[in-house]
Amino acid sequence: MNTETTNIASSNKMTTRNVDVFYGEKQAINGVSIDIDMENVTAFIGPSGCGKSTFLRTMNRMNDTIPSCRVTGEITLDGEDIYAPSMDVVQLRARVGMVFQKPNPFPKSIYDNIAYGPRIHGLASGKDELDQIVEKSLQRAGLWNEVKDRLNESGTALSGGQQQRLCIARAIAVDPEVILMDEPCSALDPIATAKIEELIHELRGKYAIVIVTHNMQQAARVSQRTAFFHLGTMVEYGDTSEMFTNPQEERTRDYITGRYG
Amino acid sequence: MNTTNNSTEHTVKAFDSDISEMRGLIAEIGGRAEKSISLAMKALANNDLDLAREVVKNDKQIDALEEKIDRMVIQTIALRAPMADDLRELVATLKISGVVERIGDYAKNIAKRVAVIDNDLHIEPASLLPAMAQAASQLVDDALTAYATRDADLADQVCERDRVVDDFYNTIFRSLVTHMVDNPKHIGAGAHFLFIAKNLERIGDHATNVAEMVYFAVTGENIGERERGDNPSDPLYSED
Ligand SMILES: Nc1ncnc2c1ncn2[C@@H]1O[C@H](COP(=O)(O)OP(=O)(O)OP(=O)(O)O)[C@@H](O)[C@H]1O
Ligand SMILES: [Mg+2]
Numbered sequence: 001m002n003t004e005t006t007n008i009a010s011s012n013k014m015t016t017r018n019v020d021v022f023y024g025e026k027q028a029i030n031g032v033s034i035d036i037d038m039e040n041v042t043a044f045i046g047p048s049g050c051g052k053s054t055f056l057r058t059m060n061r062m063n064d065t066i067p068s069c070r071v072t073g074e075i076t077l078d079g080e081d082i083y084a085p086s087m088d089v090v091q092l093r094a095r096v097g098m099v100f101q102k103p104n105p106f107p108k109s110i111y112d113n114i115a116y117g118p119r120i121h122g123l124a125s126g127k128d129e130l131d132q133i134v135e136k137s138l139q140r141a142g143l144w145n146e147v148k149d150r151l152n153e154s155g156t157a158l159s160g161g162q163q164q165r166l167c168i169a170r171a172i173a174v175d176p177e178v179i180l181m182d183e184p185c186s187a188l189d190p191i192a193t194a195k196i197e198e199l200i201h202e203l204r205g206k207y208a209i210v211i212v213t214h215n216m217q218q219a220a221r222v223s224q225r226t227a228f229f230h231l232g233t234m235v236e237y238g239d240t241s242e243m244f245t246n247p248q249e250e251r252t253r254d255y256i257t258g259r260y261g
Numbered sequence: 262m263n264t265t266n267n268s269t270e271h272t273v274k275a276f277d278s279d280i281s282e283m284r285g286l287i288a289e290i291g292g293r294a295e296k297s298i299s300l301a302m303k304a305l306a307n308n309d310l311d312l313a314r315e316v317v318k319n320d321k322q323i324d325a326l327e328e329k330i331d332r333m334v335i336q337t338i339a340l341r342a343p344m345a346d347d348l349r350e351l352v353a354t355l356k357i358s359g360v361v362e363r364i365g366d367y368a369k370n371i372a373k374r375v376a377v378i379d380n381d382l383h384i385e386p387a388s389l390l391p392a393m394a395q396a397a398s399q400l401v402d403d404a405l406t407a408y409a410t411r412d413a414d415l416a417d418q419v420c421e422r423d424r425v426v427d428d429f430y431n432t433i434f435r436s437l438v439t440h441m442v443d444n445p446k447h448i449g450a451g452a453h454f455l456f457i458a459k460n461l462e463r464i465g466d467h468a469t470n471v472a473e474m475v476y477f478a479v480t481g482e483n484i485g486e487r488e489r490g491d492n493p494s495d496p497l498y499s500e501d
Binding site: 216217220244245246247253258259 | 343
């Protein structure tokens with residue numbers, strides 16, 4: 001068990017210490033401590049229902065929207081407690097962006113889906129700059145060529161895979177520091193998946209990135225660090241190359257070699 | 262997790278049957294290589310040219326098995342994307358099939374010399390060769406048993422016991438050279454016996470290679486590099 005990690009403190013973007021999460025009486029996460037740094041992409045893997053999404057949501061307080069949900073322990077962003085009363089949650093979610101499992105574009109134009117965040121956070125000083133942010137974000141998400149002639153059409157009219165890339169473009173548009181992705185490719189074809197993975201490579205180092213994935217090959221391809229969750233606990237956390245060639249815990253091995261359950 | 266055995270089955274059962282088929286093929290190629298060693302030595306002892314030819318012929322089947330195993334491993338890697346212990350085992354299987362094929366080649370090489378060695382000569386040091394072959398063959402057998410039973414300790418022992426074969430080689434080498442100096446007419450046959458001893462020594466090394474891969478597959482760690490007992494003054498005693 002290594003909930004204590006060996007990361008160099010200075011590069012830690014986010015840290016969690018002894019995080020428990022409850023839905024009402026039911027405990028979904030049990031004592032998770034992890035350090036997320038800027039240099040590495042971190043993958044969360046584990047069987048369905050083990051708490052990956054729950055834990056991920058604690059990292060930008062997305063679970064605030066679930067009334068029964070209670071979080072204890074400490075989570076920091078640049079050393080600052082994100083659950084402190086002084087923390088501005090809207091600001092927090094701009095700094096810690098999230099891409100969900102199911103694409104959830106706003107029922108607005110493609111353009112406005114991207115422009116919304118930069119507008120409310122005052123990131124663009126005029127129409128030209130906003131246009132630039134929209135184009136750059138769509139390009140980075142690998143969607144520009146497909147939508148550049150239809151920016152005024154509704155985001156919901158795009159295919160599932162396009163919608164997901166739209167959501168990634170939307171998350172990038174506000175220039176976050178951390179991007180949390182919850183199975184971002186589960187609805188994408190292999191080409192679109194490859195584009196997202198390439199994007200993750202490109203973004204590595206500029207943002208701290210955490211990705212939840214059920215696809216072991218994807219975790220192996222995109223991440224440098226992997227955390228394996230099981231029944232609400234973090235069983236093992238280490239270098240991806242080590243986890244996939246020589247995991248230390250039997251539960252990890254059984255899961256990644258397909259012997260689970 | 263150092264002595265794990267993969268007893269739990271995969272959720273995808275077909276993966277287990279692929280793996281057991283490959284393990285069966287390794288047992289088969291290993292059995293054939295061991296048999297080649299013993300038949301080659303028997304052909305040598307009895308100057309049995311037919312038997313020697315049979316060894317050469319059987320080597321084709323060993324080559325074919327190696328190819329079959331390689332194809333299967335590559336296909337399994339492509340189709341099943343194995344991870345961790347499974348991946349290590351498949352990579353070990355791939356390498357072991359290549360090493361066992363080489364062991365077969367050494368046996369074939371011994372068999373080929375039967376026809377060219379003048380059997381009427383009495384070259385005393387050559388009398389140690391059957392015992393050396395026995396020791397080398399036993400190493401191969403134990404290395405393959407370690408593979409079949411995923412036994413890291415046995416693999417470790419095989420590496421340790423390779424010294425016995427090396428000692429045989431050093432003894433035979435020295436006494437053969439001395440014999441050849443004293444009996445210049447025996448130099449031709451003596452050289453062949455030297456090569457045979459060398460082939461057996463290499464078989465021992467390859468058994469060690471198999472054992473090292475087994476150790477890695479089972480534990481995820483490399484077995485400590487051992488001092489190989491090489492004799493630097495012996496120009497023949499280099500890896501080939
Ligand atoms: N809003 C909620 N209210 C009550 N329980 C919840 C809620 N969301 C999740 N849970 C429970 O918490 C546990 C962890 O769920 P979570 O969605 O975090 O799992 P997961 O690892 O993301 O699974 P998956 O891989 O299927 O997405 C599950 O037992 C789930 O039933
Ligand atoms: Mg989830």
